[in-house]
Amino acid sequence: MRTASRRLARTALLAIAVTVLLGAPARADGEAKLLAPSGTLRVGIYPGSPTSMVTDAAGKPHGLAYDLGGELAKRLGVGIDYVRFQRVADIVTAIHDGQVDFTVTNATPARANDVSFSQPVLAIELGYLVPVNSPIGKIEDIDKLGVKIGVTKGSTSERTLPAKFKNATIVPAESVKVAVGMFSRGEIDLYATNKPTLFEMSDQMPGSRILDGNWGAEHMAIAIPKGREDALPLLNRFVAEEQSSGALDTIQQQAGLRGAAKTH
Template identity: 80%
Template sequence: MTGLGLARLARTVLVAVVASGLAGATARADVEAQILAPSGTLRVGVYSGSPTSMVTDAAGKPHGLSYDLGAELGKRLGVPVDYVRYQRVADIVSAIHDGQLDFTVTNATPARANDVSFSEPVLAIELGFLVPANSPIAEVDDIDRAGVKIGVTKGSTSERTLPAKFKNATIVPAESVKIAVAMFVRGEIDLYATNKPTLFEMSDQMPGARILEGNWGLEQMAIAIPKGRESALPLLNRFVQDIKSSGALETIEQQAGLRGAVNARRN
């Protein structure tokens, strides 16, 4: 065979290899999309008022961990994204468990792991307390007293955890973060307990409000998907590592105004 013929053969083989690789990649993407978004659309659960889920900037554009990571994953899978709004994260976890949603980002607690499957942690955030202006509560040691009313989001980690920590104060569930702000105004709660990114968002709406020093724990935020889709977890874990290493996660945090984050531990 002449040199020209060899060159042509090499080009033909190269084109075939590239085409085969592209076909394989496309096939893998199709399989991954079918696992994670079997309806053909990635259904992302969000709730308003927390940068870990969804907030809106001054121009009215939405941002947040669940919102933006859902958009990025949908783009990589080649499927559209449908945002489904709920009042609180507990409702989102229930909807994922029931197969009504495909994706959210939330605190990966052992209790929730009974209902959904989690990726490795995306980031960790501090848990804290918010008090209104002129509150007599100056530090955590002032909380556990008779008559002190601690607001928590109904169905949250705070609602499950704090009764064992505070024996004398009263735990008061709120239907949503928005309602909790109004409860402060009406004097129905003396402080609020949840993750610090949410507390900072609340404090922006409450002149003079402050977040107490320290924290009472950490939330390990991870991607939650329905049970039965564990074969997609390697993909999700690679996705998490990629958005961390590429700087995309830092950009999402900045756009959402997320404050109170620390380094996540590895599973």
């Protein structure tokens, strides 16, 4: 009986030791399974905005969602799969449907009904871009009959701006890339979205300019599917470390992200 008792005691002590030794990795493994249940972190991106994904002169992709997704996948020890969409609204839908695990986007109350958000990563001004020789010189010139304001279909701009303008017309564009062509065809007179995207557009439109002032701000945050809220403490620590280490500054510089401010 004593021998059996000793064996039981040794077994119990061994189990405790194993639990202590493996507890932290088990928790990390659990977080990886929660955030990337397939074993690969599926990161939703769309081209044309440094808050998501842009390509530099050498053809290398950069961007807030692109690079933060890559950093998080490394931390979790999982693979990464970049899933491309035409616009951010499609990514939010894909996250809601469980087809994408991660993106960075404007944390609006409407989107919070569909996805869960980390703490803010960056605050970004919202503004307006006008083409060369535009008669619109300031924000006060916009709300006139016949003025056509371009917005990205399904965006915060499309939902928000109709209440701001009683005379101008809101014209949805399928994507930022499409919107640049709409200017040349006279289909829109200006474009409204976050300033980093407007700067990207202005680089493709000689003589264009971003109007002084803003019509609000976006608070960019990591978005994940509902039901994975247990991972939010990890994501919030990840965001804080990327901000404090200077890694976030590097990501912004590489993506050419202009018009943003750190959040604290």
